Amino acid sequence: MSRLFYARLAMGNLKKNAGLYLPYVLAAIGIGAMYYIMGAITRDEGIKQMRGAAELSMILALGCGVIAIFSVIFLFYTNSFLMKRRKKEFGLFNILGMEKRHIGKMMFWEIIMVAFISIGGGIAVGIILNKLVTLALMRLLEFDVPFGFHISVGAATSVAILFACIFIATLAYNLFQVQKASPIELLRSASQGEREPKTRWLLALVGVLALGAGYGIAIVVESPVDALMMFFLAVLLVILGTYCLFTAGSIVVLKLLRRNKKYYYRTSHFTSVSGMIYRMKQNAVGLSNICILSTMVLVMLAGTFSLYMGKDVSLRNRYPKEIMIKGYGMSNEGRSMMEECAVQGAKDTGVAIEEISRCTSLSFAGHKKGEDIIVQAWQQGTPTASPEGELIMMEWLTLEEYGQFADRVPELAEDEVLVYTAHGDHGDSQYRIGEQAFRIKEYLPKLELDDMQIEIAYDMYFIVVRNEAVLRQINEFQKSVYGERASEVETVVAMDVGGGKEQELACKQRIAQLLEERNPDAQQGTPRVESRSERGNEDMVIFGGFLFLGVFLGFVFLMATTMIIYYKQVSEGYEDKVRFEIMQKVGMSKKEVRASVRSQVIKVFFLPLAMACIHLAAAFPMMNRLLLLFGMANVQLFAICTVATIGLFAVIYLIVYTITARSYYKIVES
């Protein structure tokens, strides 16, 4: 027998099963191309030399990892589907006299061909698309586009290695599958799984609980810092809940429907309920995969999209003025000198100062319980129960400082304060802190400071005291409690300057230089100076990088979702064909059968999308809080981005469904 006999046989098999293998190979090429592009961008010398490159390459490396893990899972999943459909063929070969090692040889050749096409195609497509994607990324980050076209050997090698490993593992798995099965099992395996699924109450209950807990965390957790830590847990719970609900919950619900005789024995429900029970059993895992992937796509796109859209607003929140100088524990002279440096710096670089302000305040945390504010040190290593009450942040400032920003300055006694809080308690008459008590003279309706902390984690209380002496007392008190971890009085000089970004940057650098030279307070560190547009550039790289990654991964996941839907449709088509014929013989018209099948298919395929939207709705509050950590406080913008993302996704999903449904009906009605 010719040595290439098996190769030719393998080639023939692939051709015969083109309907199954073509999408598989296309998906592998697609993922390979994605992985190549990600790798090429990470390795790109041009990008490495750009500002913010460190953050960007970290984000991109993360993307590389995600794609690698994902391609392993996805190709394995698709392969198991292919194997299920082809086992009958292998069984037939086996019975017709081919030994298992011959089948193994044939499978080896098949995988070699698939791998060769996938890897080669993936790299080729990747090289072509790479330029396009790089251009898009550069535009997104508002970088200048470097010219030239080059091939990243490193990225190509990593694609080849990763995919070679995946295909070798796939082959090993397939060989094992064929090896352990008898020919009869192989022949029958395509028609396995006809059994009525069991009702698994426990699993369904676990699903409901896990989903409830996940949603609960997402909705209840208020502080963004906690949200960051709990987010992961919530995601895991929701994934678990989704799997349980799709596998067990759906069956429980459908069986309850079936038990309701009045509902069940009606023409429109009879075939569809029982058909769904049958379908859900086979498709539950696939559907939950689709649901989770869709949710990921939606969360990622909505989040990164709104971050990118909202980056200017968030920048303005963090930098109310263009240049901000911050000094800690400054003496009075030091504070003035900071301001002088700012003015001098502007003068030296020839920019006009449009507005300048100076504000000194003291911020520290405490626990508020009614009218008591408890300040208690948290000792490392000791699991002391945190004090009762709610954690709050306080910012203390003097009446004089307040006067700079207010139209009306009321009189204050030694033990009187003015309070402003956006979300905190408004009904208190006094605060007791340490040994002292302050009567609240007035709640301020609004407060606008240049250095106002955004309320992200905890309720903020702005407390205005009579003078520097009172502030000093408070400062000493918190220092005595917190010791090394105590806060310092912070002085912020903020100014807006005329001119463009370049001038702003030059001015900032000159001020930094001046501060270094003059050293406003010998006992404290040199004040820091930051510029908004400098920070803005970094934001652009980070948020632009995130958006790029979001879109990119979104694309990969979408491709996977499409693939899964396609394979589901095809495999269902083969199974439904038989049932379709029987129903017609028993007295259903072709139209009735088609309507019933269509309604089931639509229900099954839009269930994951509906569920993904529910997930997203539940995740919305939590994502909103997480975005606050990035300074993105615009709920409305986020909502708009989310809805737009869902809309876009639904349209794509619909298109994918329509295309794959066509191949389904072709199979069923042939």
Next chain:
Amino acid sequence: MAILEVNNVKKVYTTRFGGNQVQALSDVSFSVEKGEYVAIMGESGSGKTTLLNILAALDKATAGQVLLNGKNLSAIRERELSTFRRQNLGFVFQDFNLLDNFNLQDNIFLPLVLAGKGYSEMTKRLTPIAAKLGIQEILGKYPYEVSGGQKQRAAVARALITNPQLILADEPTGALDSKAAEGLLSMFQYINEEGQTILMVTHSIKAASCAKRVLFIKDGQVFHQIYKGSGSNEEMYQKISDTLTVITTGGGRHE
């Protein structure tokens, strides 16, 4: 009164590109009276299945007409066809054609649910039939959980539950072992004695010998027919096998 009248039915299959024409039925005429139990016999390729498909309105005759209760099948409009079939005909197939995702009871209910009957009405109809067929115990089971004979009895119940004018059975014993086949045949005889008209297509002499009348088809036409009269099944068996011997040894049309 004749329930079914088949007049000069002809069926010609044309291959896809219109080249070859194959005549499956050349000229078939017979009628079935109410309460009759008729078996149609013939070798593979004699046109049995084609005839049955035409009787079941699954296929249309090229020429001639089929009247069920005086109504011409070819005159029924396409969208009323399945309703008509559901109301007037009951089917029993060789391979049962039970749906795997329904238990036996729901399989039996299927035609009634399609007809929009209520649950209480359905159970009322099922109880006597299930008792008659001895399947009360297994109604809750799924097709893959029961034996072939039990599956076929469920399929008979599904055919009976609509109170059809005529039951069409296509090789009902074909997939059964001899014991199960015997059980099914006595069941058929029993329901026929209760007044149910049955038309069965088979090439099993054993099955045909249970019928009151046997039609033989050869080369697309009715070749011969024999009546059981008051004879026993065994005598009928002998008659049928004699006839078949004559047919296969090429005996002319006139014995």
